[in-house]
Amino acid sequence: MKDENPWLEIKDVEAWLGPTQVFRSLTLRLIQGENTAILGPNGSGKTALVKLISRNIYPIVKRGSSLKIFGNQTIKLNQLRSRIGVVSTDLEVRTPDLISAMDVVLSGLYGSIGINRNLIPKEEEIKQVQKLISELGFEDIYARPFGQLSDGERRRLLIARAMINKPEILILDEPTNGLDLKARHQLLKCIRMLCNGETTIILITHRVEDIVKEMQRTIFLKKGEIIRYGSTNDLLQSEPLGKLYDTPLEVIFVNGHYQVIPG
Ligand SMILES: Nc1ncnc2c1ncn2[C@@H]1O[C@H](COP(=O)(O)OP(=O)(O)OP(=O)(O)O)[C@@H](O)[C@H]1O
Secondary structure, rough: OOOOEEEEEEEEEEEOOOOOEEEEEEEEEEEEEEEEEEEEEOOOOHHHHHHOOOOOOOOOOOOOOEEEEEOOOOHHHHHHHHHHHOOOHHHHHHOOOEEEEEEEEEEHHHHOOOOOOOOOOOHHHHHHHHHHHHHOOOOHHHEEEEEHHHHHHHHHHHHHHHOOOOOEEEEOOOOOOOOOHHHHHHHHHHHHHHHOOEEEEEEEEHHOOOOOOOOEEEEEEOOOOOEEEHHHHHHHHHHHHHHOOOOOOEEEEEEEEEEEEEE
């Protein structure tokens, strides 16, 4: 049997976003090495789940409930940030426009947003950034300011920023939102490549089309509850997906990509 090593264990957790109870009794276990897509309609609690993992919100303390990350109920924030990379729209909005693309990636090494002007990066840090940028094929955007990049380029750059720490887990929160077709395709190519690497990829999305075949597992989240958990191939079928979205639909699978059309 495969040696299962959970990096996230959530048991019977209740959590709130402001006045809204998002999770009443959430139980979830994610395994290191299993690229997993978390799919759910708008308002199902996807962002709240990312916030729970990144410790931006905390579960209600109650008997029998627990949230363990890498086997521990407590984890220092700097350890959490170096072991789990998160790429979200929030980070994109907070990154200053004038900072160069290279400095955006460098800032990931320091866990900062932007770079302190007095800081002189070490030569090996610059080499590390250059190596990663060339591995990801981002040489074209390397020297430009963040504010002059397209949305797709920004998104890919922030992935590079997260990957500079070689995190064990990379969470991509709605990575293709607002991207045009070319930018989406470039990003999906990048996600496929990442899925074949060392880092475990967690993709949070409401779009079935974002789930590439390299994601072994898929979880359906609906109204704060996990309603299905299984292999991507089993779950991304017309009948279970129709139930998740409460609408008749048909799934087409071409060249490793899923497409959904009205049923
Ligand atoms: N700041 C907030 N205060 C109160 N309620 C909130 C807040 N943010 C979200 N909610 C509510 O919490 C629930 C879960 O929201 P969440 O943002 O986690 O859903 P989501 O699945 O990420 O949705 P989307 O796909 O639209 O981003 C929703 O009912 C939402 O209306």
